[in-house]
Amino acid sequence: MTAFLQFAFLLSILLLSAKMAGYVSIRFGQPSVLGELLVGVALGPSLFNVMHLSFLDAEMAEFIAKLGEMGVLLLMFLAGMELHLHELTRNLRVSAFAGTLGVVVPVLLGWGVGSLFGMDQAAAIFLGLTLGATSVSISAQTLIELKVLRSRVGLSLLGAAVFDDILVILLLSLFLALQSGAGSLAGVGLIAARMIAFLALSMAFGLWALPWLMRRIAHLPVSQGVLTLALVVMLAYGLAAELVGGMAAITGAFLAGLMMARVPEKERIESGFHALAYGLFVPIFFVNIGLTVNVRALQTDAYWMTLVIIAAAVLGKWLGAGLGARLGGLSLPESTQLGAGMISRGEVGLIVASVGVHEGLVSGAEFSSIVATVLVSTLVTPPILRALFARSHAAAAGQTVKRDPTRVQAIPPKEETS
DSSP states (O other): OOHHHHHHHHHHHHHHHHHHHHHHHHHTTSOHHHHHHHHHHHHSTTTTOGGGOTTSOTHHHHHHHHHHHHHHHHHHHHHHHTSOHHHHHHTHHHHHHHHHHHHHHHHHHHHHHHHHTTOOHHHHHHHHHHHHOOOHHHHHHHHHHHTOTTSHHHHHHHHHHHHHHHHHHHHHHHHHHHHHSSOOHHHHHHHHHHHHHHHHHHHHIIIIIHHHHHHHHHTSSOTTHHHHHHHHHHHHHHHHHHHTSOSOHHHHHHHHHHHHTTSTTHHHHHHHHHHHIIIIIHHHHHHHHHHTOOGGGSOGGGHHHHHHHHHHHHHHHHHHHHHHHHHHTOOHHHHHHHHHHTOOOHHHHHHHHHHHHHTTOSOHHHHHHHHHHHHHHHHHHHHHHHHHHHHHHHHHHHHHHHHOGGGSOOOOOOOOOO
16 A cells, blocks of 8 residues: 555544544544544554554654644644734733743652652642643634634643743753753843843734735736735744744744734634634644543553543642632632633643753653653543533523513412412
């Protein structure tokens, strides 16, 4: 079988499985992303191991992973396009508090857990930094399905994810610099300056140059010129976020979508991206997260440590980001929802953990615990968010009925008894 036929076979299996699992998940009252994540775990080395069938090339898994990375860029771009810049700035205080405490609290808890189980200080601190990371793509997809992305919670959540990304990268860079002995505070300051430069340049280009460029392209006799330019801008922002700002590419894609939401061609771009993303790339991204996890490889001798790390990861983000949102001015139910949306670690947690393995800061047992934490935190986030928003909607509907006398049936007079 040729390489192309192998790819066609594998892609058809993954796409069909993702859509079927998403449908089943919706039928059970859960977001479709939960089913796509679970079917990825089932198709991966944990159960069926379809990526390592005898007639498939070893490089096929890497190619599927690249498609998944494109999927998360498209997802965050679409999330940015659903928002407006002034909406995010209105919730800047909440985002700053939630993003900051959403890093500080789990980092401290992770350091405490590592110390409790006898890790040396460097490994314990790195465990805390791993728990401080957040992958908001899972939560963003869930909020999109629930149609609450533009709520105060959704806006604050996306803003908090940007603060989270910046703070984790700064802390991780500072930690690695001090560990190597070759770094300094000046080096960390340079990283912060790069971040500021990237944010300033991306905002300036998006506010002034991008609308003019889109207008010019829209009038050229080029097939799908607007959509192609939008794709190029998304990829360029992702590259600049990594190479210039030292940030995650998904942050750049989100900013690109936020800037693209201001152009007159927004509807054309959104329609094209939606079909491209959800028809191919986004399902592959969610399935691939499950494909990267091997439950069989989890070491049972670290059972208790794994359970404690999972608890610290979930509660640390939920309580830390939730407390920050409360201090920022959100109500208690809204703060609870935002904190839950920050729980997922996803691919970001795995990336940070792999850095620890490369630097010799994470052992095999500790890495297994982190992988289990990433899997559990990613799987529990969608159902928790759905349950919290369902409860909030039910409470709001009940209050509406009480306030609207026209919706309350008149009580018939009590019959007199002889």
